[in-house]
Amino acid sequence: MVYYAVAKGRQVGIVDSWEDCQQLISGFSGAVYKKFPTEQQAREFILEHQPHQLRPTHFTAWVDGSYSPDANNYSSGILVKIQNTTMTFEKGFIGNNPEHIEFRNVAGELYAVLWVLELCQMYHQEEVTIHYDYEGIEKWARDQWKANNSLTQMYKRKVKESGIEIQFVKVKAHSGQPENEKVDQLAKQALG
Numbered sequence: 001m002v003y004y005a006v007a008k009g010r011q012v013g014i015v016d017s018w019e020d021c022q023q024l025i026s027g028f029s030g031a032v033y034k035k036f037p038t039e040q041q042a043r044e045f046i047l048e049h050q051p052h053q054l055r056p057t058h059f060t061a062w063v064d065g066s067y068s069p070d071a072n073n074y075s076s077g078i079l080v081k082i083q084n085t086t087m088t089f090e091k092g093f094i095g096n097n098p099e100h101i102e103f104r105n106v107a108g109e110l111y112a113v114l115w116v117l118e119l120c121q122m123y124h125q126e127e128v129t130i131h132y133d134y135e136g137i138e139k140w141a142r143d144q145w146k147a148n149n150s151l152t153q154m155y156k157r158k159v160k161e162s163g164i165e166i167q168f169v170k171v172k173a174h175s176g177q178p179e180n181e182k183v184d185q186l187a188k189q190a191l192g
Contacts, residue, residue: 061081074100075190
């Protein structure tokens with residue numbers, strides 16, 4: 001897989017196809033973009049090309065998960081808006097960790113949160129607002145539900161180890177809230 005980082009364009013972000021990259025740069029004078037073999041390199045490229053005064057000050061994220069019984073895969077959808085910049089990250093990806101397949105869409109939702117926390121760490125963010133529609137997202141992170149399997153234990157541990165202050169915002173699923181509908185769509189699209 002390859003990643004296209006767009007540091008200057010119609011929208012700043014990372015996409016995984018040349019066609020999507022072209023949509024972000026076409027007709028934009030002075031576009032800055034590059035292809036990378038890893039997502040981490042793509043993120044670093046974007047950060048390097050952001051003027052210091054425009055470095056992010058707060059992340060607001062939406063997360064969701066999905067599951068395909070036919071493919072026996074879970075997936076995640078992530079949307080991150082970054083205050084004081086034009087940067088938006090949208091991503092859908094498939095997960096197939098054999099230990100976590102049985103948790104279906106919940107696995108996708110938990111992995112989505114962990115990806116958001118990795119992004120925060122990369123940008124040296126100490127806090128994030130995460131919008132979610134499955135209550136376990138917050139309950140396991142806040143130790144309000146017992147983490148009694150490998151997935152929830154790993155999730156709880158990684159959230160704590162991140163050191164990032166998370167403000168959780170519960171949203172009603174499939175209620176027409178645009179960002180939540182977008183992450184639902186991204187998760188489903190990742191499944192094919």
